[in-house]
Amino acid sequence: MMQDRWIVAVGMVASFGITAARGQVDLHRQAIELVNEQSSKYKAASRTIWEYAELGYHEEKSSALLQKDLQEADFTLQSGVANEKTAFIATYGTGKPIIAILGEFDALPGLSQADQPDRKPVVADGAGHGCGHNLLGAGAALAAVAVKEAMQKNHLKGTIRYYGTPAEEGGAGKLYMMRAGLFKDVDVVLHWHPQDRNAVLNGGTLAITSAKFTFHGIAAHAAAAPERGRSALDGVMLMGTGVEYMREHVPGSTRMHYVITKGGAAANIVPDLAQISMVARSPSSDTLAGVWERVENVAKGAALMTGTTVDVDVDASMSNILRNDALAALAQKNMNEVGGYTMTPQEQTFALELQKSLPQGAAPPLSLSSEIVPLAVSQAAVPSASTDVGDVSWNVPTIGFVAATFVPGVAPHTWQATASAGMAIGQDGMMVAAKSIALTALDLLTHPDLVAAAKADFDKELATKKYISIVPMDRKPDPNYRGN
Structure with missing residues (x-):
């Protein structure tokens, strides 16, 4: 054809x-x-x-x-x-x-x-x-x-x-x-x-989706009362680990990359906020949509394991x-x-x-x-x-x-x-x-x-194809954008 x-x-x-x-x-x-x-x-x-x-x-x-x-x-x-x-x-x-x-x-x-x-x-x-x-x-x-x-x-x-x-x-x-x-x-x-x-x-x-995953935990003294804390950084680290294990089970043309943009204030404080900036790409928007759903599930799992919560802010998606x-x-x-x-x-x-x-x-x-x-x-x-x-x-x-x-x-x-x-x-x-x-x-x-x-x-x-964009319809251009 x-x-x-x-x-x-x-x-x-x-x-x-x-x-x-x-x-x-x-x-x-x-x-x-x-x-x-x-x-x-x-x-x-x-x-x-x-x-x-x-x-x-x-x-x-x-x-x-x-x-x-x-x-x-x-x-x-x-x-x-x-x-x-x-x-x-x-x-x-x-x-x-x-x-x-x-x-x-x-x-x-x-x-x-x-x-x-x-x-x-x-x-x-x-x-x-x-x-x-x-x-x-x-x-x-x-x-x-x-x-x-x-x-x-x-x-x-x-x-x-x-x-x-x-x-x-x-x-x-x-x-x-x-x-x-x-x-x-x-x-x-x-x-x-x-x-x-x-x-x-x-x-x-490649179609691309990028988002910031912000984990919220509970701050505590890392030595005197660590049991009171719930580490947002642990959530970020476990999310990264989960994405690494995903690599074996996605199409070979898929690309996933990330950086930790916020990791905590000091080593002796259990971080109550941490953030990872994540990007995924694929030649097909349809394929990428499935991969991205799994990425978000990895983040949810990391939050569940660490007793934290996670917010997902999709800042860009391109077909x-x-x-x-x-x-x-x-x-x-x-x-x-x-x-x-x-x-x-x-x-x-x-x-x-x-x-x-x-x-x-x-x-x-x-x-x-x-x-x-x-x-x-x-x-x-x-x-x-x-x-x-x-x-x-x-x-x-x-x-x-x-x-x-x-x-x-x-x-x-x-x-x-x-x-x-x-x-x-x-x-x-x-x-x-x-x-x-x-x-x-x-x-x-x-x-x-x-x-x-x-x-x-x-x-x-x-x-035989459908246009997909996961950027929320009410999202506006970010005037404080400084580049990816």
């Missing part, structure tokens, strides 16, 4: 490519030129946001910079949407189809790093763009502006929207934007993410990205047309030096930046990360790209990624993403049959 759908999607896009008028080919060429013309401004924006390095829900300067640039490009702004101070929507055009491009701009705690190939924090223990969201936000805006320029020059109908989405790193900013109805009229969503290679992202992410084969075929065609980039001698020197800091065997050839991974290969990769794009994809047909913004072999959430994201290698990869998004958006704006095919594939996926 899946193979049949894939053949139909490839056939449709191949037919589109064969029958496309000369004007469509020229539109692609024009869009690429428009991205190149605007590149200096948005490369500079990516660098400035990299220097700001603001954590989720606190990206005031980063959000303001992108809003300013988009307003200057004739986009209409809605700021502070969905009760998120740094969230915004920038819109150009009217009517259908409505094509959305997602942008992010939050940094990660503890990953401050200079743009050099050896470890050197700019600010000790400071935040840094170790996931490249400075590039993500600026590159997505660059694509949106190029599409808008092409729409103006060619008198194209439809609407292009840029969604400035805060707090992707655990804060689930897009979830609240989606619940506020901000995507309800969108036809297709396009997104991208920094990586060490160029590929189409069709599904391939896996729903695949869309029709959009994937279109996206792959366009990324192949754009191609990757070849590092300059200076970039090669930087990359080879930085690769010395990677584990042995973790440094692939630098030519990875010039290649486009075939769709069959990228879709066969084992999912390894999570994003709140997943929740959007269960409500609107969605497709994404990854682009080689990191030195080959560099993983996200590392100081090496921060270093790459602040210099030319990151900016070169950002251009590949911006061009691929721009071409795809223009194809969707000018070919209603492609939008219809994306919606048909979306409906087929949902015919």
Whole structure:
């Protein structure tokens, strides 16, 4: 069944490519030129946001910079949407189809790093763009502006929207934007993410749930009257032990990790409060729901064994990205047309030096930046990360790209990624993403049959699956969020 759908999607896009008028080919060429013309401004924006390095829900300067640039490009702004101070929507055009491009701009705690190939924090223990969201936000805006320029020059109908989405790193900013109805009229969503290679992202992410488990006990003198105490820390420790025993009995692709965030005030006082921050992931939201129920039962058991009580506060839950084969075929065609980039001698020197800091065997050839991974290969990769794009994809047909913004072999959430994201290698990869998004958006704006095919594939996926989010419906974005 899946193979049949894939053949139909490839056939449709191949037919589109064969029958496309000369004007469509020229539109692609024009869009690429428009991205190149605007590149200096948005490369500079990516660098400035990299220097700001603001954590989720606190990206005031980063959000303001992108809003300013988009307003200057004739986009209409809605700021502070969905009760998120740094969230915004920038819109150009009217009517259908409505094509959305997602942008992010939050940094990660503890990953401050200079743009050099050896470890050197700019600010000790400071935040840094170790996931490249400075590039993500600026590159997505660059694509949106190029599409808008092409729409103006060619008198194209439809609407292009840029969604400035805060707090992707655990804060689930897009979830609240989606619940506020901000995507309800969108036809297709396009997104991208920094990586060490160029590929189409069709599904391939992990659903995730994270929560704080707070145990409440009874304080007592740990030596004079320990029998009077009930240790909340014991509850936390036993919960951790129970989760460790679970590992043997969950699907191999499931990931569980935790830290103890509160362990007590002093060793001679039986802790009356302790807390563990727990995260679980799985390629399927359905599977994750079952795993998470067992995690909560482990916590309840730990509380029962220790005579304590436990509160569970789910602070984030993100679904896996729903695949869309029709959009994937279109996206792959366009990324192949754009191609990757070849590092300059200076970039090669930087990359080879930085690769010395990677584990042995973790440094692939630098030519990875010039290649486009075939769709069959990228879709066969084992999912390894999570994003709140997943929740959007269960409500609107969605497709994404990854682009080689990191030195080959560099993983996200590392100081090496921060270093790459602040210099030319990151900016070169950002251009590949911006061009691929721009071409795809223009194809969707000018070919209603492609939008219809994306919606048909979306409906087929949902015919046998159900969207799940365990974040309480009355939960609001946390303004005191400081990053996960």
